[in-house]
Amino acid sequence: MSNITVAGTGYVGLVTGVCLAEVGHQVTCVDNNDEKINLLRQGISPIYEPGLDELIVKNTENGKLDFTTDYQSVYAHSDVIFIGVGTPENEDGSANLNYVFTVAKEIAESVEQDCLVVVKSTVPIGTNDRVEAYIKAHLKHNVKIEVASNPEFLAQGTAVRDTLYASRIVIGTESDEAKQILMDVYEPFKLPILAMNRRSAEMVKYASNDFLALKISFINDIANLCEKVGANIEDVTNGMSYDERIGNRFLNPGIGYGGSCFPKDTKALHWLAEEEGYILRTVKAAIDVNEKQKYALIKKARNDFPTFNEKKVAVLGLTFKPGTDDLREAPSIPNIRLLLNEGAHIQAFDPVGIENYKKLFPDQISYKHSIEEALEDAELCFIFTEWPEIKEMDLGLFKEKMKTPYIYDGRNCFSLYEIQNKGVNYHSIGRPSVI
């Protein structure tokens, strides 16, 4: 088994490192954030991801997994180094590669043996070539280095399962040797491995994410039209989904995609295409629809509440999707900002997102630890995330707890059948209102 290092202990790096240890490799995870490494050394995951804590403890105890901030000593003697640091969005929409190149520099200055560097971060097409050239130009020791692309397809909330039972592993290499090393690393997973060149592998990642973003924006577009023409998006998507070419996944309408990937990956590919003199019209449309969709609920609420000033507003769900504590690009954020700017009093519930939300809005929001408390005396309620706790809540609570039960559900959490006769004024996406 290989001696593997993973740079970055975020959602991708940590899950990758832990799962590589789980299948038998010797893994060291490196991060420059002391706080994260200290927590990990105590067996505590700095991120919420189902099933992750158990695997961290198990593999640390059996000596397969280790955590450090001392990159120099581990990069020096690794067979394979995975780069899993962030590639956030620059102001112009392009991908910020500073973290990737910082790691590349650290690797170049530290490696003392031949090593394969594997870029797992989502990076624009051609970046692997640049990282390889950069490392080679800055090497301190006379060693052989090659760079391979291995994009990640996990989804937050199901990251461990998505890694251990991935639909596919994509590897992009420029030599048989690099390909063989990665095939060996992934052999214990017993999963389909798709080998190609580096640029194709980099493109698979963007094309996949942008396709999914397009699917969401398309269905949101259709949902908005359903409202205007008296159709019900639920029946429409059900009718569509029986066509195997369409399928039944990712057809849920809502208030748009968020998270750390779709928003930045759509913009980054669009930006890159423009640089090449090509306009990706479909991706641009997905971005534009999503931008508008974020405010679809507020628009509905304005029909009933011309102003939110002094209104007591319940908010259920803060994270960008269920199963994660991540708030990056969560649609709740611009909505809550707008409500606060207008003078609303917000009482919010989320099963795991509150601690992170407090970092953004420390004292402007009254955080509640139950749905009941969030609804207490509220005049209207927004649902931004479809947590199971919310989908399965007692619907009688709206009428029982709220002053005026106006519900604006951005994730279609309840069937129209179950919400009728609950004494509420209910608005969702792409479906008739229940009044």
Ligand code: NAD
């Ligand atoms: P993240 O922000 O959660 O984690 C990045 C980590 O890298 C942080 O812990 C940070 O401290 C660390 N880091 C920064 N500089 C470092 C350095 N020099 N040395 C060591 N560690 C360093 O990011 P993420 O969500 O895990 O995403 C990482 C990459 O994977 C991005 O390119 C992203 O697009 C891609 N990706 C993310 C997901 C997802 O669902 N989050 C899925 C697929 C691909």
